[in-house]
Amino acid sequence: MRNHMWDVVVMGGGIAGLTAARHAQELGVERVLIVERGNDCGENNARISGGLIHPAWMDMKDEPDVIYQAIMDITEGTAVPELARAYADTCENAIDWLIDQGVSIDAKNSDVPYMRWATAPHHSGTGKRIDPTRGPDKMIQTLYSNFLSNGGVVEYNSSIIDAENTDGYWEVKVVNNEDSQVTTKKAQNLVLADGGFQANKWLVDHFVGPNASKSVLRSQSSQQGDSLLIALKNGAKVVGMDKIYGHVVSRNAETNDLLWPYPPLDKMSLVSAVVNSHGELIDEQFSNGIALCNALAKSADPMSYYAVFDDLVWEHEAKDNPYGSPVPNPDLVERGGEIFQASSIEDLSSQIGVENLKDLVEQHNALHDTQNIRKKITSAPYYAVPIAPGITFTMGGILTNAEGEVLNNKEEALPNLYAVGSCTGGLDGGPSNGYVGGLASSLVFGLRTARNIASKIKLATI
Ligand SMILES: Cc1cc2nc3c(=O)[nH]c(=O)nc-3n(C[C@H](O)[C@H](O)[C@H](O)COP(=O)(O)OP(=O)(O)OC[C@H]3O[C@@H](n4cnc5c(N)ncnc54)[C@H](O)[C@@H]3O)c2cc1C
Structure with missing residues (x-):
């Protein structure tokens, strides 16, 4: 059975899932699979983003205490302190890691803290049009290339539609979006990283407001909330869902x-x-x-x-x-x-x-x-x-601890289930809808989750 077992299956190859997958691989995890709904390089939001990498509008290399305070201030004290602390502590490391991957980063405007670490070149995009010459898209191309050339596997055009924990591993149902065939993957660890639920009209109306889905979608269309439904089915706690x-x-x-x-x-x-x-x-x-x-x-x-x-x-x-x-x-x-x-x-x-x-x-x-x-x-x-x-994205989502483990309603970790990026909650929000940065938090928690998974796998093999 071991031959058919993935060490890690990642649901969604956006910046959060890719970071988790690539870093797990760097730490020696061998069988890493990304299942991605879109085609080549995925239908993720980083590709069409502005590419400004910042924590709560601060500089990635500001002192962790300064970043922590900025997160707590902008969310008016509602961010989960453990997550805010982990985020603040890992920003510098995250930007250094991204540069080490070969991603081109420089200041868009060095006088402005949140513009000091931006993917280059910086020109603006339009709608969902993919421009492979823009910095944000180049970042995603680089990470895919690194992952694939080091033995990672990506299944494009495929969506995870269900997952169940059976005898200590995950049975993950995947539908091929071209021929609608459903297959089952087995995974020791499952990382949810599908980017939120902003493109799912029913979920948006249910959680944000009864007419909210009539708004303009300022995002890709692939963020359908599949991971939210899988997490809820498996007993996860969700937070901050109305923002x-x-x-x-x-x-x-x-x-x-x-x-x-x-x-x-x-x-x-x-x-x-x-x-x-x-x-x-x-x-x-x-x-x-x-x-x-x-x-x-x-x-x-x-x-x-x-x-x-x-x-x-x-x-x-x-x-x-x-x-x-x-x-x-x-x-x-x-x-x-x-x-x-x-x-x-x-x-x-x-x-x-x-x-x-x-x-x-x-x-x-x-x-x-x-x-x-x-x-x-x-x-x-x-x-x-x-x-x-x-x-652009839904602020609320699946609650995790600082190492990416999905928590249940008693705030205990669910076994070998992780969530990263815009499908998670606990940071953005508060009375004035404070935003703490999408790319930076995806990088940080992608890295932290990979380290957690890699160290658990190492322990299990000693
Ligand atoms: C226009 C725009 C501008 C932005 N500008 C900035 C900025 O300048 N700075 C910043 O910090 N943030 C910015 N953001 C936000 C940032 O892009 C996101 O926070 C970040 O990309 C989220 O990454 P993610 O990997 O969590 O999700 P996503 O990028 O949404 O990736 C999720 C991936 O999962 C895939 N997927 C979905 N469902 C499934 C499924 N069932 N099975 C398998 N795969 C699935 C999707 O196809 C997608 O590739 C911007 C966003 C937009 C839309």
């Missing part, structure tokens, strides 16, 4: 992929009157675009919103983007995003069909006195941009 990481995008991004992931409309929308076609103004003030994005996604009609603002905002906030990528003014217009312009609020009101827009603008201007992020709408021309929440 998403995302940015405000043009509503037209649903059909025009030149409009996502950039330009993000966060900065412009945060200062605007955010109104909807039902004649309502969002009266809450948000400190960041992720929080606004969550509020829109959880609303009754996520695809009904407009950001209404004046010329001052169009000339300032709409030209500003801290990520160094495309901005609303002028990229939104040049890429075909709708924008309404009028010399009076009355005219704007009839263009977008929001009859009480004048009242809503007055309410917004009055709220400005106490909510100073809002910018008063005073200076013609006036603008309205149809906006939507763009879901």
